[in-house]
Amino acid sequence: MPWNNQGGGPWGSGPRGPWGSGPQSQGPTPPDLEDLLRRSQDKLRSVLPGGGVGGKGVAIAALVGLVLWGASGFFRVQPDELGVVLRFGQHVRTVNPGLNYHLPYPVETVLTPKVTTNNPIHIGMRLVDDMRRGTTTRDVPEESLMLTGDENIVDVDFTVFWRVKATSREGVADFLFNIQNPEGTVKAVAESAMREVIGRSEIQPILTGARQTTEAAVHELMQKTLDQYGAGITIFQVQMQKVDPPSQVIDAFRDVQASRADQERAQNEAQTYANRVVPEARGRVAQIVQAAEAYKEQTVAEAKGQAARFTKVLEEYTKAPQVTRERIYLETIERIFAGTDKIILDSGGAAGGSGVVPYLPLNELTRRPAAQPQAGATR
Structure with a gap:
């Protein structure tokens, strides 16, 4: 820092000196340690009987300090946490939520990680808070562009939800001591697993109906890798947010998808x-x-x-x-x-007669019983 050469020496004019004699800055002045010690001694003399600090006073002060030091070992674990007790930095036990006790510092200390919180990690995209438009998504192509098994490029954005493995007492300790950066580790494992699964698949199933299969394969591969690391992390869910071809060829891919949809529709209509x-x-x-x-x-x-x-x-x-x-x-x-009209003639009848013999049509009377027969009808 350059000196102020307006005064007569290297520290300027006035009573200022190299060790702070005189005003050095505009900030707060640090407390005087000698004054604090003198005030503490005065308060201790007023509390102790006789007004002096003798052997009995020292013993009482030491006893009070010992009680306060022992009471400092009480701690509370919240419902969404687990307590990991360390003795000189070594894990000795894990305690449940509630009021617990450990040997006072520096003998034992406690860590309380949250074990029920689902932590999301976004790969291939970032959520950006905008005052005008709210939360928007920003694409990260260096993470999302992946090569498929049939040598095509696909743009995959997905989210991984993870939490601390609280099913076993060793899982929480593994999470605290085996990995240094949990979020970075989960992100690297997720991206690696997704690239491996995409690299074994063709682009067409990935873009259409193989999303759930891909998510399940990535979930299984991530959990297996983290268990090999001893990370103490449980993968809760893998969600693929967007699966598209690169933006330069997405229109051509959409045309191909529309053509295939028309083909399938025509085949279904023909089959119907x-x-x-x-x-x-x-x-x-x-x-x-x-x-x-x-x-x-x-x-x-x-x-x-x-x-x-x-x-x-x-x-x-x-x-x-x-x-x-x-x-x-x-x-x-x-x-x-049987089915013709009949007229009966009598050739041997009396002279002058017509020779027509009347008869009763019984068959017609049987078929039409409601009809009134005509008197004197002949055939």
Whole structure:
């Protein structure tokens, strides 16, 4: 610092000197140690009986100091913490939340890490607080750009949630003593695990439906690596926030994805049409086959019936030819005249008569019982 040469010496004018005689700065003046000691002695003389510090006073002061030193070993562990007690820097035990005691400093000390807090670490992105737009995301390409197994580049942003392994007493001690920078270690392991999983996969499944599989693989690989380190850290969850191609080719990749989606939609529509048409065609085929089978059975049955009837008639004709001929004639005439209108003429009637014989149509009366018959109707 340059000297002020306006005075007569190297420390300027006035009563200032090299050891602080006189005002040296505008800050607060440090306390005078001799004055503090003198005031402490005066207070101690006023408390002790006799107004002096003798052997008895020294013993009382030492006893009070010993009690205060012993009481300084009480400590409280919060519900989200665990207490790690160190004896001359060596881990001796782990205590649960609540009021506990350890041997006073410097014999034993205690560390209370938080073991229930989920700590997030963002890889490939950073959250930036903006007064105008709120929290925004800033991309970190040196962390997010990764090479896939089919030699494509993919931009992956993901978040890892971790916490101290509190399932065992040794896990908290491992977290405190085996790693120096927990956040840096978890971040390096997460980025390494994600690059390894992405390097074993192709870009197409990563961009479409393999996100959960990738997260599970990264989670398992990270936990295995941290357990090998003895880090005392549990990976709670891995969330992939963004998986995209590089910004220079993202439009081309989106066109490819749209084309593949159109292809899948067309295939699904064709499969739906086939699933509808093929069963209908099979149903019509089965219907036609069943109708043909029924017609075949009907025709065969009728032919067999007619053949059996002819055989029976032949047998009867052999026994009585004349009677059988008359019976066949009558049955034929009955079948012919059953569906025709009939007029009966009597050729041997009285002279001058019309020769028409009236008869009662019983069959029509049976079919239409509600109709009123006309009196004197003839046919």
